[in-house]
Amino acid sequence: MEESEKLRRIVEARMKLKSRFEEKIRQTPSVSDNRPMGSGMPNRHGMPVLPVGQTQTKKWPVLDLGLQPDLSLESWRLVVDGEVENPVQLTWEDFMVLPQVEDTSDFHCVTSWSKLNMNWKGVRLLDLMALALPKETATHILCYGYDSYTTNISLEEALKPDVLLVHTVEGQSLPKEHGGPVRMITPQLYAWKGSKWISRIEFLKQNKLGFWEERGYSNTAYPWRNDRYS
Numbered sequence: 369m370e371e372s373e374k375l376r377r378i379v380e381a382r383m384k385l386k387s388r389f390e391e392k393i394r395q396t397p398s399v400s401d402n403r404p405m406g407s408g409m410p411n412r413h414g415m416p417v418l419p420v421g422q423t424q425t426k427k428w429p430v431l432d433l434g435l436q437p438d439l440s441l442e443s444w445r446l447v448v449d450g451e452v453e454n455p456v457q458l459t460w461e462d463f464m465v466l467p468q469v470e471d472t473s474d475f476h477c478v479t480s481w482s483k484l485n486m487n488w489k490g491v492r493l494l495d496l497m498a499l500a501l502p503k504e505t506a507t508h509i510l511c512y513g514y515d516s517y518t519t520n521i522s523l524e525e526a527l528k529p530d531v532l533l534v535h536t537v538e539g540q541s542l543p544k545e546h547g548g549p550v551r552m553i554t555p556q557l558y559a560w561k562g563s564k565w566i567s568r569i570e571f572l573k574q575n576k577l578g579f580w581e582e583r584g585y586s587n588t589a590y591p592w593r594n595d596r597y598s
């Protein structure tokens with residue numbers, strides 16, 4: 369398919385997905401909560417900038433299962449499959465010709481640190497979804513990392529415009545220890561919902577727990593509700 373045709377299809381599918389999920393997105397706690405817990409000025413989605421129980425850090429700690437996979441850009445692949453009309457496997461080149469966005473957002477780790485105003489570049493998960501076209505029956509995604517990590521979120525969280533698959537942070541290639549070449553970020557949920565070294569996004573007909581969710585962490589992970597454990 370020609371690039372311009374592909375782009376046109378993405379834009380069209382993106383509009384459809386947005387209108388299909390608009391109302392559900394508006395009802396998610398990190399947008400609709402009228403008693404959010406936290407302190408400081410409202411952030412851009414109206415929540416106190418520092419969620420309850422969090423402390424601001426300047427450093428960026430590294431948290432993972434201890435296995436940091438070495439991935440060359442030539443061998444890197446991203447699979448999007450499951451409950452979709454158009455399963456895809458992207459190479460690095462395929463990924464980099466998707467619409468690229470830059471965004472500044474906050475990173476809230478469940479272990480109680482928050483790093484604010486991080487500048488990212490990457491691809492909206494929304495646009496990847498527009499490429500794969502989730503079926504009407506899809507409700508959640510399970511994301512897989514090359515280290516065999518998994519984590520799940522609902523489609524209304526996944527479709528938010530600040531949920532990105534990032535390859536660049538503060539103008540530099542995303543370092544391996546933080547999930548490079550590509551990781552997901554979920555600024556409106558605790559950061560464990562964003563898989564480092566992301567390898568696969570599986571669309572599901574029903575919710576399925578990921579690595580930490582199976583071990584007692586929250587299914588939903590709303591920072592402004594102190595929603596850490598289930």
Ligand SMILES: Nc1nc2c(c(=O)[nH]1)N[C@H]1C(S)=C(S)[C@@H](COP(=O)(O)O)O[C@H]1N2
Pocket residue numbers: 428429430431432433434477478512513514515516517545546547559560561562563564565566
């Ligand atoms: N693939 C993978 N992704 C992962 C993890 C992991 O162990 N493996 N840890 C999660 C957790 S618990 C957190 S808090 C963040 C930490 O990201 P950082 O190491 O860049 O700070 O990544 C999340 N994504």
Ligand SMILES: [Mo]
Pocket residue numbers: 431477478479559560
């Ligand atoms: Mo974490």
